[in-house]
Amino acid sequence: MVLDPSAQLNDVFHALAHPARREILRRLFDGEQNLSELSAPLKMSFPAASKHVRVLEKAKLVRRRIEGRSHLCRIDAKPLGKANDWLEGYRRLWEESFQRLDAVLEEMKAQEKKHGRRR
Amino acid sequence: MVLDPSAQLNDVFHALAHPARREILRRLFDGEQNLSELSAPLKMSFPAASKHVRVLEKAKLVRRRIEGRSHLCRIDAKPLGKANDWLEGYRRLWEESFQRLDAVLEEMKAQEKKHGRRR
DNA sequence: GGTATATTAAACCATATGGTTTTAGATCCG
DNA sequence: CGGATCTAAAACCATATGGTTTAATATACC
Structure with missing residues (x-):
């Protein structure tokens, strides 16, 4: 059915790459809204x-239910x-990078303790 | 510095929206590669x-180190x-949807046990 | 110097994206 | 019926995207 499995x-x-679309999702998180309600704050x-x-909808992140003239989105x-x-699959990688950052911060704290606060 | 914090x-x-770019990332996962190596399989x-x-690079997912005529990417x-x-923030939502799917599958299995396999 | 290699830059093209305004359909309501 | 409301569709526009080919630049190597 789907030619490219990664499509x-x-x-x-x-x-997700457009802030307006992320905002729409964020608001739909709290429940159904029709198009007018969704568009108003944008x-x-x-x-x-x-x-x-x-x-x-193309990304199947939103489903639409038509009720009269109102198109309710969920x-x-x-x-x-x-x-x-x-x-x-990349979680290890970015977590490691934060660990390295933590290590740097720890090191800085240790230096502070040892030599007293500078400046 | 950054005008739009969501930029x-x-x-x-x-x-991440292009398969070639995801493939590049996947291959960089195993270590540094220069542009020629990266482009060859594409x-x-x-x-x-x-x-x-x-x-x-614009998304800061890749850093480049130039070494002679080789541009090494990491x-x-x-x-x-x-x-x-x-x-x-949406994890609960998609996990719930999988739970619902699980519930349906459980229900189907229970029916199978009760009435025996059909067809 | 001369040649091969790695990469960028430029020019070009087709199509997609993100927006607008205007027009056209449905549907609800008095 | 007639008007107001919700939405789609169309036409249009500027810019971005994703690709190509060709030229230019910088480095390595003999």
Whole structure:
């Protein structure tokens, strides 16, 4: 069905790459909202906001339920799990880099204790 | 210095949205490589690959050390930690969705046991 | 110096992205 | 019916993206 197995991941990461779309997701986190409600706080026209929602739908991060003239949007976080799975493989790497930072900070503290605070 | 605090996150997610760039990262995971080595397995011209590396550099996911005519690239996973932090806020949501899936599968298994396998 | 190698830069192209405004459909409501 | 509301669709625009090919630059090597 899906030709490129990583195509979904492309769509998810691309969807997350725009702050307006992340804001939309953040607000959907608290529950369903229709397009008007979603677009209102965004500093752009309604059609622009609507297009962002479509990008989220393509990434299957948002599902739409039409009720009369209101299009109710709901978050579906499953694809975020896929993104998380991909990141997971690198967790050791970025955690190590924070450990190294911690080590530096510890070293600085130790130096402070030994020689007293400077400046 | 950074006008939009989410700009880094935009760059990171955008960088991850292309399979060639994810592949580059995956290979840098195993250690430093220069541009020629990185571009060789990609089905595109050298300049195209070089541009992808620039996108990764802009997202601070890759650092470059020039040694003679060889540009050695090294992964820096810290920005992936930022991406992970953002995702973290939604973890509960996607885990719940998997639990629901598990519940459905459990239910199906229980039915199987009760009534025997059909077909 | 001369040649091969690694990389950048430039020019170009097609398509995508992100926005706008305007027009057109549905649907609700008095 | 008629008007207000919610949304889509279309047309348009500027810029970005992702690729190419060709030229230029810098380094290594004989």
